Amino acid sequence: MENEIKNVFLIVLFSYLITFQNVAGIKRRSIDLISAHSLISDSRLPRETAPNSYVIKLQPYIEEGYFIGQVQINVSWEEESDKITLHADKNLVISEKVTVVQTSPSDESDKSLSLAFDKVPIKVIKVELEPKKPMIILHLEKSLNRGAQAEVKIPFNGTIDKNEALFRDEYIDSDEGVKKWYIASKFRPNLARKVFPCYDEPSYKTPISISVARTKDMITLSNMPVLMSEEKKDQPGWHWDHFQPSPPMSTFTLAFIVSEFHYLERNTTEEIDMGIKVWGRPDYLGSLKDVVLKTVKSMQVLREFWGTAYPLPKIDCVALPNFSTNKPGDNWGLLFFKESDLDNKKLSYVSQELAYQWLGSLATPFWWNDAHINYALNRYVTAYTTLKLNYKNESFNNWPMTMLYSIYYEFSKRYPHWKNTAIKQDSVSAKTEMIFRMLNYTLGESTFVRGLQRFMATRQFGTFFGDDIWTALTERAISDNALTEDMSVNNIAASWITKDRLPVVNATRLYDTNSVVLTQKVYLRERPHDLPDQDKLLWWIPIVLVREDRLDFQNSTPITWMKNERKVIVDNMPDNHQFIIVNPEEIGPFPVNYDGDNWNMISRFLLNNENRIKIPVNTRAKLLHDAWNLAYAGDLGFGTALNMTLFLRFEREYLAWDPIFTMIDHIGRHIDSSEVHKKFQGYIRHLLTPLYQELGPKPKKGELDGKTHLRRYSEVFLCQAGYKPCVIEAQKQYHKWMKAANPDEGNILADEYICPVFKYGTNEEWEFGLQRIINFPPSRMKNERTYLLKTLAGCPIDSYKIERLLNVTVLEENGNFTDTDINLIFSMLTGGASGYTTLFNFLEKNWDVIKIKFEKKPLLWNSLVTSATTVFKTQEGLDMVSGLYVERQGEFGTAEFVVERALKNIKEETKWSDENLPVIEKWLDNYLKENNVDLNVPSS
Template identity: 45%
Template sequence: MMWTTLIAGLILLSAIPSGLPRSVYDVEGRSKRSIDLNDVYYSKMRQFRLPNEVTATSYHLDIKIPSIEKNEFNGHVKINLTWSNTSDRITLNIHQNLEISKVGIRMIQLPPDEAKKGAPMEVNIARKERQRFKSWYIIHLEQMLKNGSACEVTITYYGNLTTNETTGLYKSAYMDITGQKHPFIATYLQLDNAQKMFPCMDEPPYKATFKLRVSYPAIQDFKACTNTPLISRRTIDNSIEEEFEETPKMSTNQLALVISDLETIFPREDVNEIEGRKLQVKIWGRKEFLMSLTKVPDKIVKIVNYLQNYFNSSLGLPKLDVMAIPMYSASKASDNWGLMFFKESELGSPLVWTTAYELFYQWIGQSVTPYRRNDAPVNKALNSYLASMATLDLNPDEMEGKWPMTVLYSLYYEFAQTAPFSRVAGIRHEATWTKAELVFRMFNYTFGHELFQKSVRNFFHQQSKEDRRTFYANDIFTYLNDLANETNNLPPGLTINGIAASWINRDRVPLVTVIRDYETRKINLSQKVYLRDVPPQSTAKVSYQWDIPIVMQAEDNLNFHNTKPTVWLRKELVPKNLTMSDITSKDNFIIVNPEEIGMFPVNYDSCNWKMLSQYLQGPNRERILPLTRAKLLHDAWNLAYAGELCFGIAMNMTLFLKQEKSHVVWEPVFTMIHHVGRRIEGLDVNFKFEAYIQSLLKPLYLELGENPQPDEPSWKTHMRGLMQNFLCRTGYEPCIKEARDQFKKWMIDEEPDKGNPVANKFLCPVFKWGTNEEWEFGLQRVINFPKTSLARKQNERTYLLKTLAGCPKDANKIEKLLQVSVLDQNENFTDADVQLIFSMLTGSATGYKTLFNFLQEHWYTVKERFQNKTYLWDGIINSATSSFNTHEGYDMVSQLYLDHQTEFESADAIIRKALRVIKQESIKWNEENVPVIDAWLKENLSKEDLEAIAAATSISTTAVPTTTD
């Protein structure tokens, strides 16, 4: 799925320019304001836009490929153009690799006033100009033509097939099982690649019809396929010539062509007839791969029927060809209208979402197209949301527990940072359209599925009737706004466009606080910016406000199908709060924002939290839906982490997990364990915390079983893996034994450097809890890793090094790794390896304390080693000093700074920042929360657990030879 990039939160996208226009103008000068969304499309967006006085209405394109071996093609295009304003020039896009040999022009229509006068039908070319920097080809005319004029331009040209990448008109090949090579020719014209194939107006709003004729060598089983059905096929002089039906109006990047020997399979089910049309679906692939595609045709039919019903419209074409293209290297599927290209692995997948996502583009994206590329993100967001809805309806198991919570919680964590996206700036643009997707989801809930679907239908049908068949980013919100007003679903003064803008344009989310007065039976609602970390004193405070739909549920009237807002918390409110009558009695809890309808966490008064905690531990817990149970738990912990809620209340909200079986509820727990665990790493309370979490996990882990069962659902496998990971990390003996047994197979291998037979999940437990011999064996595998082996990939070595550095709880192992890689300068460790080791050591108290001691002891040696490598010097200072969280740790770092104050050079600002963060954030957080957590754990852990923890703590402090703080 597209949103998996957010789950990881680490994938960098292309650099995307900022400051893009917030308003656009159509060819008639009509201004329309659009929501300012960013998208990866911008990374390739041209700086130079075509003049709009002249536009193409049709292309007749003739492509001849004389020989497959020579990688050349000849082209002839006839373009019909109309004038909407006075101009004496025609400007086309043409790639620098195309060479033009002949250009002609003739007048085919005069403006009405000149036609009445009997003016001559003459037009002549004055000169031709090629601006390669802009990829423009300008035909200067001798006459100035007026609005209403029409001409036909003919251009003969030639070019080369692309052979080194999937772009333009390219040639590739695949090998069959006998080793025979099968060449094929295909297109990838997305973005601005159509100009690599023919001179054209290569921008989305310039829609035209296309009539395509192709000629290619008469190779056995070769056939051509394009957007529309075949009209004629004949053989001329050992060449095949095929002509295809004219397309509807579409953008140049939607034209598609494949010439290949790929074979076809057909669905057993039929696409439902609609509007008197019955779509014909075919699936294409290489012969050996077709067996992997047998379930795809009916899956496509199932999705198309769903989409036809949703839009109440046919595709608009008589056929849909879906191809598994061999060696397809484009980053995404090419969803051309009527002819779609997928990577083989994507098309063969049993999952629905990816296929549905691309098929939606046939309706919104191809039939109706974003007017500018900066209108495309809202299209992307709408398609992504509708694809998620389709998947929930068609294959609910695929989405359960994964959407929207994984993507939404990732946004919560990032937007709650002091400086969002400062660590991985590229993800901002992915997050922007993901916010828009969740805004569509919010509207679908708050205004109802039927109204939302009707607005999408109205949007599609109205835009598809327009001459251009294009839309602006805010058009869909306008249609939703119109319907909401008609049905009185919007409070006076609110507009959908205004609501959407406040959510989409800000890298923040609100926190809604709900305080109930149980005596007066009033509820006070307020909003503010949600932050998980305390911002530095120098950071300017932001006071964003949102228009927030407040959906409420009460204990005595739980009805999760009712998602209509009880009230809207308006950004115009002064003061910034709202008081309303309570919706239930004082003995019942309320839930605000169930099912994560809006992008915001919710805090309550302590009494309401107590009632929620008690209810979740009772027999009726499952009356609250899993996603809402997950939200309540997630909100409580994150609000406690942010200092908005007492940690005792948050810990009370975990008690129901002892009976919880739903993976949807458990999914966010592991992230929360990690976040809190990092804060208390190295403190005595961490032993109690891990013991408590282990007591929650064990019952469900034992119920799931240690080993996967045949045909078990994917969530069960995933959940077992998460639980194994944590239980191993906390020293759960059965898990440690399994990991060491698996690792032993590698240790007794006669040629251990030929491959790694151990699953990655077993490495960390072995290096953390295993012997020095096992760890040393892993170190030798890194040192001796084959540099030229085709069977071993570098990421195997990287993961092995990560676990060697980041997992040990024995300082001696870490000291040995630092000795080898830094002091001994072993040639098998690159600078990137050293930097990775420093980074991994920040993950545990043993790691960063040992690194600090190492730096302190070998200061001048380390400084000399890194004197010309600033990034490594800065890296070790940052990793060794920034993770301390106590007064003792602060004193250690402060003393290091005093001892070497004039010697930090480029890292001086880094250690000063570390001291500030330790003092202002880490120590403050620990002082406020650790005593509360510790007291709660002492009260809720058994006497046996507390005695075992005391013994383990005593052993640990004598076994780990490292400075403590």
């Protein structure tokens, strides 16, 4: 069983890379997937009535912390009813002075009477608050028929929130040195109901007019420009800003802000015909000077992509001080950002939120169950925009490779997501994003974009279902002959999106007939491969193929499709001296395996420097990633997979190296309990040392992100493998801390130096770290202590240090360590063989004492047994756990099932080790001998 607990590698890597964002620098934001998932079962309104328009008046008393207002809704009857049901939060106070006036007759009336229809007041008998739902029901004195219309006026008041709905915050104006307030709205996804009664569902799109009161020294922004401002005589000191009516919009995209912010602008220009302003604190605007240009450039690409002009006359981007949400507010025409996000130099931070101006605001998912498609397509459009612009040579990290690697790992598990909604929603969305990318390649960019433009043209100002996108793409693809009549994007997409799995394609060459047999099956990386009904799972898979005699990586037209077929045969392949590559550039989200001869031809080709650059770096990375993971899964010999790494001695592109760092970690964890591990570390040092020496220890001015990443990763893994210069430098920096007058005030060295010292340093150095945790001052940040404890437990390979920590925390019950600390220590010890083996021996030796100590702490006991027994991967480990189980059978209590499951999994891992460790060792022996690699840790 693959160890799911973060090992020591991740700790060290985290210390290096904490400042870097996740895939492509994009955070989860906008239509948040977890929120969307929970909203699928949100309280839905009956379809008796629907809104035609809103007129909202709002007066916020910012410093006092409350607001008052009135909403006027023009309502149509969809079916006969004597009530109007609206969303309203339980904390929103609804006035008794609710009025309803019928303004139009029903469908059953004589339409010739409509123009002369006298408005008829309708008495509201009762305003009922739903006890278990965020709704109010206006009970009317009579029923109205389908087609009737009425004006509903509802006065209300409420409390200003801290983080959502209508919220306020304060900041210090550095120029004036005084505290200032701002108030803003955050209605996404269903929070408008906390501010005014409304039809708070995405499908109810209608024009909205809003008026907001402010004091004289403040300004108000909303989705639309100000129509007029006035100072009312009956409210001295108050100014009302009345905004232009919006196009049809959902309540969650409505927004406004009242503040004293200033702005930068680039009004109507040659590049784009609309007003663009960036707002913020006056003393912060200097940091935002690039944002206007980013917005202009992004809007140009997005407008061209969608083939539809931006429908609003302006857009405002606002940097909010102390904005605590983790998601920007991508309201229509008014975007709210954390200051640090808007100040970020990457174009993608702005372009992702701008993408939602079309898909999300202009065209809106009918309900939240299609939010993942909305989210996925917008992430794809963000990547498209960023790559098209290549703003200031901005690297888009290694999109899409990192995203693909993560979903490969997730969907190849025996139990994907393991009931974790957050992981499931994000991985499904990431996979959907990759399907859009695949369609862009295989249909052709022109067809793909025109299909989406067709979709937007028919759905703008309205709502859509996910299937509408696939249908529009199908119609365009068939029209352009990119698909045949018997194919549809709906079927293609469904075959990928509806399964929590991915396929692997096997390409077996028949050299005597110059053909290739292509088969598909479920890609399973974790063992055992006992997925029920896996033979029934099939996908629509595009076969894009490049051959050595025609190295054309620009043509992404499939030579055939696997149309839910288990097997296809393709003829007219090259002869037996030339390789083929299927799915180049990772066009589709699936790995590819080949026969051994084809793999070897690719490996030899990559070893030639002139040849290697003929294969694009994304494809080189794909080949490495596929080979390694297929070997790990048991579908490819490790000798072949390791041969694929040989060209890395000459490779200097970060994107090609990226998958190999994961490989080093995975194989290192899997074999670190065997004698092979020392040889593997020697190979890693030999592979990485020339790369690291060439890059140098310090970043160079103006170097690209990729080179910076490569340096940091190579340093991390060299340190992990015992590269002596790294250990010496770490000890040098660590000793400065040891000599500090008051070391408990804080560590005075970078985090990345700590783990190498705890791993390869002296007992004295490790003991110093232990004392820092014991004496940790309560005034310091708790996360500093947590990090130190993780490294103290997870880094050492010396069993003395590990046993010393266990004695102090478990047997001696040092009062400075909580149960949470002890649980963390157990978890960290699973990261390496020294850790979990020492923990097992500690449990076995002190069984009776520990059992008594933990008899009233079942969670801690289960954690100990899990960490001590489930991570072994060899026959020796199987014998150890089996022996303990037999000796203590019946005494494990709540952890009995843990050991039984562990024995089953260890048998699988032992089988893997028995089959693969001899192959890995033989390959390493040959390589190390041929290259005269010294297995002793080098001194320089």
